[in-house]
Amino acid sequence: MAYTEVSLEEASEVIEKAGYRELVSIEKLDGGWANSNYKLVLKNNTKLVLKIWNEQNKDQVNYLLKITSYLANSGFPTPAPIVFDNGDFLIIRDNLPWTILPFIEGNWLKSDYESLFTLARIQAEMHLITPPTYLKNDFSMGLSLFEKLFEIADNNNEWNDFLLLLKSSKSLYQSIENLPRGIIHGDLFPDNVICKNNSISILDFEEVCNDVLVFDLMMTFVGFGWENGEPIGERWNAILDGYQSVRKLSKEEISALPDLHKLATLSIAAWRYWQFKINIPGTEHENRYLEMTSRLDKVLPF
Numbered sequence: 001m002a003y004t005e006v007s008l009e010e011a012s013e014v015i016e017k018a019g020y021r022e023l024v025s026i027e028k029l030d031g032g033w034a035n036s037n038y039k040l041v042l043k044n045n046t047k048l049v050l051k052i053w054n055e056q057n058k059d060q061v062n063y064l065l066k067i068t069s070y071l072a073n074s075g076f077p078t079p080a081p082i083v084f085d086n087g088d089f090l091i092i093r094d095n096l097p098w099t100i101l102p103f104i105e106g107n108w109l110k111s112d113y114e115s116l117f118t119l120a121r122i123q124a125e126m127h128l129i130t131p132p133t134y135l136k137n138d139f140s141m142g143l144s145l146f147e148k149l150f151e152i153a154d155n156n157n158e159w160n161d162f163l164l165l166l167k168s169s170k171s172l173y174q175s176i177e178n179l180p181r182g183i184i185h186g187d188l189f190p191d192n193v194i195c196k197n198n199s200i201s202i203l204d205f206e207e208v209c210n211d212v213l214v215f216d217l218m219m220t221f222v223g224f225g226w227e228n229g230e231p232i233g234e235r236w237n238a239i240l241d242g243y244q245s246v247r248k249l250s251k252e253e254i255s256a257l258p259d260l261h262k263l264a265t266l267s268i269a270a271w272r273y274w275q276f277k278i279n280i281p282g283t284e285h286e287n288r289y290l291e292m293t294s295r296l297d298k299v300l301p302f
Contacts, residue, residue: 003028004036004052004096011040011050017084017091018100020048034206039103047103048082052096056206061097065089067135068205071183074129077122078202079104104203106196111224113238118200119193120242123185123220126202127213127247131183135210139186141267142211143173149270152278162273162293169266172259176212179253184209184216189223214253217243218264222292229294233301240302257302265292 012023022043029037029049036052053061065081069089072080081089082100090097109115138144146166153159185192186207194201217239225235243249269292276285 004054004094006036006038006050006052010093011038014050014091014093014098015040015048015100017086018082019085020046020100026050047105049101049103051099051101052093053090053099054096056097058090058092058097061090061099062088063134063136064205064208065099067132067208070132071126071129071205076126076129076202077200078205104194104196104201106194106199106201108190109193109195109200109224111190111227111232111235113234115195115200116224116235116238117242117245118198119188119224120217120220120239121246122200122202123188123216124243124246126185127182127216129183131210135183135208137210139184139209139211139215139267140207141186141271142263143170145267145270145274146170149274149278162269162289165293166266166270169262172263175259176215176256176263179212179214179256180250181210182213184211184213184219186211186216186219187223188216188220212260213247214249214256215260215264218257218260219267221261222264222268226295229291229298231295231298231300236301254302258300261300261302262296265295268292 006026008023008026011026015023020042023040024043025041027039029039034053034055036054038050040048040050056064066089068078069080072078079102082102083089084091090099092098109119149163150167153163185202185205186209187204188202192202192204194203221236221239225232225239269289272285272289272292276283276288
């Protein structure tokens with residue numbers, strides 16, 4: 001991905017279209033492989049995030065921001081996108097969508113019991129929000145991505161053990177298709193959760209969709225429940241306790257946890273394989289997908 005360079009003058013022009021003036025500083029933000037992010041500070045100390053979406057088109061970004069706005073208006077702790085003077089959540093510059101969000105102060109969420117309990121409680125509350133009718137069913141790191149990788153492998157005649165593992169896992173989806181569904185974040189990893197003074201904010205709903213709820217819970221364990229390549233039982237207990245303080249898992253959901261964990265782990269591996277082996281090859285992250293596959297033979301705490 002080519003990072004979009006933005007000057008102070010360009011950023012000023014953009015935020016003025018949303019009623020903000022007197023920008024005094026602009027700073028690149030770390031993280032993000034599908035967009036370019038900048039922290040903006042105004043003279044009155046208002047802080048904003050300017051995001052240029054390098055890999056999504058206007059319709060895709062509008063959809064994501066519409067969902068984010070819906071959740072924020074439902075009381076979910078996520079920053080609502082800022083509306084421009086054209087009435088939209090974005091403007092187009094250089095053929096790319098540009099958006100503005102409030103900057104959320106704080107640190108990445110830690111993995112202690114209280115933090116993970118609170119995160120999972122908030123996640124369960126999101127799962128009880130009625131999905132909007134326009135919410136899509138396709139999880140972007142799931143079957144559709146698997147099929148994309150299979151097609152590339154067929155075209156290049158380059159199948160390997162990882163892709164064969166992905167292909168063999170497709171049958172697991174049949175065993176979970178009748179589990180309860182609703183709004184899922186799909187990527188609750190530490191760099192998508194900010195905490196300040198025991199208050200949590202959830203960021204980056206780029207994988208949001210209508211899908212299996214407990215799959216989303218497993219993705220949270222994949223993101224927060226491991227250290228040095230090993231699952232941490234205490235972290236799973238915190239996640240489960242927090243979640244079930246709001247929404248109890250059914251027997252069917254509990255029975256499906258191992259399969260759902262495998263699918264969640266393979267989804268992250270597939271995204272990393274696509275991003276760093278195919279889309280942006282040659283970086284130090286090229287074999288990061290193997291971090292995920294190495295987890296598949298570990299004894300899990302459920």
